[in-house]
Amino acid sequence: xxxxxxxxxxxxxxxxxxxxxxxxxxxxxxxxxxxxxxxxxxxxxxxxxxxxxxxxxxxxxxxxxxxxxxxxxxxxxxxxxxxxxxxxxxxxxxxxxxxxxxxxxxxxxxxxxxxxxxxxxxxxxxxxxxxxxxxxxxxxxxxxxxxxxxxxxxxxxxxxxxxxxxxxxxxxxxxxxxxxxxxxxxxxxxxxxxxxxxxxxxxxxxxxxxxxxxxxxxxxxxxxxxxxxxxxxxxxxxxxxxxxxxxxxxxxxxxxxxxxxxxxxxxxxxxxxxxxxxxxxxxxxxxxxxxxxxxxxxxxxxxxxxxxxxxxxxxxxxxxxxxxxxxxxxxxxxxxxxxxxxxxxxxxxxxxxxxxxxxxxxxxxxxxxxxxxxxxxxxxxxxxxx
Amino acid sequence: xxxxxxxxxxxxxxxxxxxxxxxxxxxxxxxxxxxxxxxxxxxxxxxxxxxxxxxxxxxxxxxxxxxxxxxxxxxxxxxxxxxxxxxxxxxxxxxxxxxxxxxxxxxxxxxxxxxxxxxxxxxxxxxxxxxxxxxxxxxxxxxxxxxxxxxxxxxxxxxxxxxxxxxxxxxxxxxxxxxxxxxxxxxxx
Numbered sequence: 001x002x003x004x005x006x007x008x009x010x011x012x013x014x015x016x017x018x019x020x021x022x023x024x025x026x027x028x029x030x031x032x033x034x035x036x037x038x039x040x041x042x043x044x045x046x047x048x049x050x051x052x053x054x055x056x057x058x059x060x061x062x063x064x065x066x067x068x069x070x071x072x073x074x075x076x077x078x079x080x081x082x083x084x085x086x087x088x089x090x091x092x093x094x095x096x097x098x099x100x101x102x103x104x105x106x107x108x109x110x111x112x113x114x115x116x117x118x119x120x121x122x123x124x125x126x127x128x129x130x131x132x133x134x135x136x137x138x139x140x141x142x143x144x145x146x147x148x149x150x151x152x153x154x155x156x157x158x159x160x161x162x163x164x165x166x167x168x169x170x171x172x173x174x175x176x177x178x179x180x181x182x183x184x185x186x187x188x189x190x191x192x193x194x195x196x197x198x199x200x201x202x203x204x205x206x207x208x209x210x211x212x213x214x215x216x217x218x219x220x221x222x223x224x225x226x227x228x229x230x231x232x233x234x235x236x237x238x239x240x241x242x243x244x245x246x247x248x249x250x251x252x253x254x255x256x257x258x259x260x261x262x263x264x265x266x267x268x269x270x271x272x273x274x275x276x277x278x279x280x281x282x283x284x285x286x287x288x289x290x291x292x293x294x295x296x297x298x299x300x301x302x303x304x305x306x307x308x309x310x311x312x313x314x315x316x317x318x319x320x321x322x323x324x325x326x327x328x329x330x331x332x333x334x335x336x337x338x339x340x341x342x343x344x345x346x347x348x349x350x351x352x353x354x355x356x357x358x359x360x361x362x363x364x365x366x367x368x369x370x371x372x373x374x375x376x377x378x379x380x381x382x383x384x385x386x
Numbered sequence: 387x388x389x390x391x392x393x394x395x396x397x398x399x400x401x402x403x404x405x406x407x408x409x410x411x412x413x414x415x416x417x418x419x420x421x422x423x424x425x426x427x428x429x430x431x432x433x434x435x436x437x438x439x440x441x442x443x444x445x446x447x448x449x450x451x452x453x454x455x456x457x458x459x460x461x462x463x464x465x466x467x468x469x470x471x472x473x474x475x476x477x478x479x480x481x482x483x484x485x486x487x488x489x490x491x492x493x494x495x496x497x498x499x500x501x502x503x504x505x506x507x508x509x510x511x512x513x514x515x516x517x518x519x520x521x522x523x524x525x526x527x528x529x530x531x532x533x534x535x536x537x538x539x540x541x542x543x544x545x546x547x548x549x550x551x552x553x554x555x556x557x558x559x560x561x562x563x564x565x566x567x568x569x570x571x572x573x574x575x
Contacts, residue, residue: 035427036420040434305424309416368407379397 010112014091022248023053029304036308063237068142071234075140080235080242083133087249090126093119094256095181097289098266099277107277109181110289119180120172120261124165127212127253130246131157137243138231149230152220152315159322160211160218166330167204170337171261174198174352184265188274192349195262199360200333202262204326209254211322214247216307220318255299259292263299266292332359447526447556451509454502454540455525455548457558464546465521468495472513472522480506481513500542504530520559525552 027042027049034041042049067076097110109115116122131154138150171194172178175186187193195202211218232243259265266288267274336359340352405411435442444450457465468485480503488496513522525548532538
């Protein structure tokens with residue numbers, strides 16, 4: 001078999017599955033939103049609205065494509081492509097299972113570029129390129145609202161990269177590798193998922209990841225009340241669809257990373273234990289894919305749940321949170337992890353876990369006691385209560 | 387106005403409690419609220435009414451002001467006597483009647499043509515109030531639609547057919563009058 005055939009099959013599978021997953025995630029999102037608001041959501045196209053994504057896709061394709069007169073045509077067309085391409089590219093190193101067995105040969109790793117040594121770094125680097133799509137789209141539209149949305153977005157994404165990166169350094173210390181496969185196998189080998197051991201890192205990662213994928217409560221780039229539609233105000237049809245697609249892809253990426261970094265990837269005690277690559281059966285491979293998928297879907301559901309639970313931040317609150325809360329918390333976590341790694345035996349997870357939760361407790365108590373009166377000054381509400 | 391004006395009411399946000407300052411309490415509170423609503427809908431207690439399949443319930447369809455109908459008497463004739471009181475009362479001038487001599491002995495005139503422009507009508511119910519013989523009434527049909535303007539101009543046949551459709555659910559107003567008088571007199575005594 002040719003060398004290129006195997007990666008090609010994986011690329012096709014990943015891209016097709018992702019496109020379908022995104023289309024149906026839009027439906028899931030609308031259903032979850034509706035259920036939380038005591039409604040039913042789309043239920044007219046097909047049973048339970050299952051054909052809604054097809055109708056949406058057809059609508060996107062058939063819509064008139066409008067390019068504003070004052071827009072920079074080249075950049076305007078490049079922006080959605082850049083965003084979608086980078087969002088898809090980030091999946092190159094993400095493992096979507098363990099391995100599948102192959103007769104008389106080394107098992108096939110379930111990742112487009114398996115065992116890439118800079119795995120996590122690659123995901124972050126490519127993922128943060130997505131901000132170019134946002135900025136270019138906002139700039140090229142020749143619309144002040146789009147432009148403001150693009151500016152806000154770039155500031156937000158650049159700010160939240162830092163805590164996002166800080167929060168995973170502790171995991172890199174414990175796992176000893178940037179390889180996503182190794183991070184999973186370390187958790188499987190020790191039986192401790194990193195979110196138990198490093199709760200602080202988990203909190204910082206979830207919050208920053210939510211901000212990175214620009215979802216509520218962090219959707220300042222497309223804040224409707226202030227910016228019409230944000231950077232994609234002027235986009236129509238499939239070009240808008242590509243922006244929407246890449247936003248969902250970002251969310252899937254963050255969900256995959258959360259699962260891989262903090263929830264043990266395909267590992268589950270008893271059901272999918274650590275085994276040697278060469279001893280994985282077909283059943284074991286499928287169980288591992290299923291475990292990983294369920295964890296990812298649960299994380300995505302959690303993101304959707306968060307979306308309808310919390311109001312959007314004000315812009316200064318957003319920035320304060322990144323620079324004054326998330327980065328210090330990330331540093332605290334890094335210090336705790338570094339101390340653990342230096343002074344504890346490598347397999348002493350219990351002490352690490354206790355220290356991690358003590359760090360959380362310390363931070364919470366510090367916040368509760370040090371935050372003085374955070375009330376805003378009294379406001380006049382008119383005469384006689386009018 | 388001065389800042390110390392007595393008429394100005396000053397308000398201040400309440401101070402955050404311990405759980406508020408730790409942030410976690412209110413966050414969990416918010417998640418619990420949305421989860422409660424989510425589970426409520428999963429159990430099938432949603433607010434949505436599936437409109438074309440499920441019809442909404444009125445408090446009292448007899449006083450709803452929807453599409454008009456022309457009532458028929460016991461012999462199936464139109465009750466209208468072409469007195470033009472409804473057309474005169476109509477503030478939107480949407481009723482157009484052509485009266486002619488009645489072929490029946492019990493009245494002098496009857497409408498040869500009775501046309502209501504349902505698009506001009508404001509559904510105020512004043513025609514119903516004005517009618518001395520309870521011939522014109524507003525029904526509880528609220529979802530009137532049409533593909534053209536011509537379709538929405540209702541002639542006598544169409545208004546009479548509305549009567550056939552609605553009479554089972556909504557009895558004629560003469561009887562409603564009686565019912566109202568009985569109940570009010572019952573209250574008085």
